Amino acid sequence: MFHMQFEWLNTLKPNFKVLPLKDRLMCGIGALLGLAISSLISLYVLGDLNAWYIAPMGASSVLLFAVPASPLAQPWNMVVGNTIAGIIGVTCAMYIPNLTEAFSVAVALAIFLMMTTDSLHPPSGAVAITAVLGGESVHQLGYHFIFYPVLLNSILLLVVAIFFNRLLGKQYPQIAQLNTRSKDPTPTQKVTIQPQDIHDVLEHQTELLDISEYDLQKIILEAQEKANARAVSQYLCQDIMTKDVICLQEQEEIQDALIKFKHVNLMSLPVINVEHQLVGTLALYEVVEWFKRAAEPRASWEHLVKQIMDRKVVTVQPIQPIQDLVPYFVERSFNYIPVVENQKLVGIISRADMIAVMQQQLNRVTHPIND
Structure with missing residues (x-):
């Protein structure tokens, strides 16, 4: 709860790399x-x-x-x-x-x-x-x-x-030409994002960005090379999982959990203990059901997340291929699957993550890169 109260301070900080x-x-x-x-x-x-x-x-x-x-x-x-x-x-x-x-x-x-x-x-x-x-x-x-x-x-x-x-080995002043052999785009840029694409997007920006087109080209080109290298092999869970996981503590008050649900706009959240081990999941509808039976004697002692959470959780390992997850998302309509290593929660894979991978693979099939 303390963390959530001061989380807004992060919005005041720039998204700036801290050098060694x-x-x-x-x-x-x-x-x-x-x-x-x-x-x-x-x-x-x-x-x-x-x-x-x-x-x-x-x-x-x-x-x-x-x-x-x-x-x-x-x-x-x-x-x-x-x-x-x-x-x-x-x-x-x-x-x-x-x-x-x-x-x-x-x-x-x-x-x-x-x-x-x-x-x-x-x-x-x-x-x-x-x-x-x-x-x-x-x-x-x-x-x-x-x-x-x-x-x-x-x-x-x-x-x-x-x-x-x-x-120090830094290029100063900056040289605004990425392809040193020709004014044409580099071979990778020809089949992905070209300098003209970046220029066209920047033309429609209504504010100045403190980065040159050259640097944008360089960053995008290097990122594209990394993405291409990753795409040639089979995706594993650890390749697409979200590591910064929003979760609940089993000792949290249900009322506080509801506030977190409202804050993150999610329908279900994983639940962990003090050792960061996954112990269950809590869905928003379970909180709603708890409110409905608030007048019942049974609900009088239920005030912690662990008392109403679902302890049966389907999990996967980081090194599992993502194909193993397809039946859960397709046949059982899962919204996400926790990734666990040594009983500890290390990430989650959402339905959106799977859709993004499928889109990438479809793009490679319909627009293959000529190496």
């Missing part, structure tokens, strides 16, 4: 070196100038060293985006007396022009604000602010990022 500790440390070290080297060179070139370095470079370093594959982190975006933001920011600072109006207009125009020139770079918004709110030392520079410190800082940090990322 070593990679996270290298991202931090890259930012440290990039900012230190570029700032020292800027200080040497500009001397005692008060605005020798600007804070937006810290935000740029997050993109350049932590997510260099992002379209927003590419050299064009950083140089052109910061230049546009600098020009707009300085102009607004000169001609709009009210500071709030000045930096608001500056950021709004910078976003519009960056999106128009395909140079969107989030830290550039801070560049526009710095041009307005940077104080007297920035205002005295006028349009020189665009060349130094903005462009000077940007190019120096960019150079360090290129060397550092390539030293």
Whole structure:
């Protein structure tokens, strides 16, 4: 119950890969070196100038060293985006007396022009604000602010990022061509999802995605290769089962079980004990029947899931072929079958899982891949 109450917090988290500790440390070290080297060179070139370095470079370093594959982190975006933001920011600072109006207009125009020139770079918004709110030392520079410190800082940090990322074996800047021998799709793409398909889908998107078409092509191609390799062999239960199983505890209150049924919108759930062993199943209709006989003496002591659950459960092993499950789904209309290993629940296979496999096999028969 406690878990369910705080489950909504997961909806606030991004679906973002957490890198291993070593990679996270290298991202931090890259930012440290990039900012230190570029700032020292800027200080040497500009001397005692008060605005020798600007804070937006810290935000740029997050993109350049932590997510260099992002379209927003590419050299064009950083140089052109910061230049546009600098020009707009300085102009607004000169001609709009009210500071709030000045930096608001500056950021709004910078976003519009960056999106128009395909140079969107989030830290550039801070560049526009710095041009307005940077104080007297920035205002005295006028349009020189665009060349130094903005462009000077940007190019120096960019150079360090290129060397550092390539030293780690990362391709930066990104090369937007997957097939190095030809502009045509790769052999696998020709018979599955082609780059034009991805482009057509993205054309209908109403919002920007922080991933390039190149990266999408690469991910889809690798996933397709894995799927093809898996399809040549016989499917086992462990290949298609759902491992993150929603289940009930045998000691749960029936009232709490009903809340979970309502939350997940399922008709039946497996029941486990404290050792995660499968001990039964509970169907929603059994809970309804329990409510119907609530006034009966028998129901007065029934308040736990284990007291009304069905202890007779059909299970399968992870290494069983999925053909063994067909009679249960077809002849006996099962909604799901639990997968058990060493008496412990390790997954479930639903009717939808079986339909998905059948569809995949039908596609391979009607549209065979020419290897």
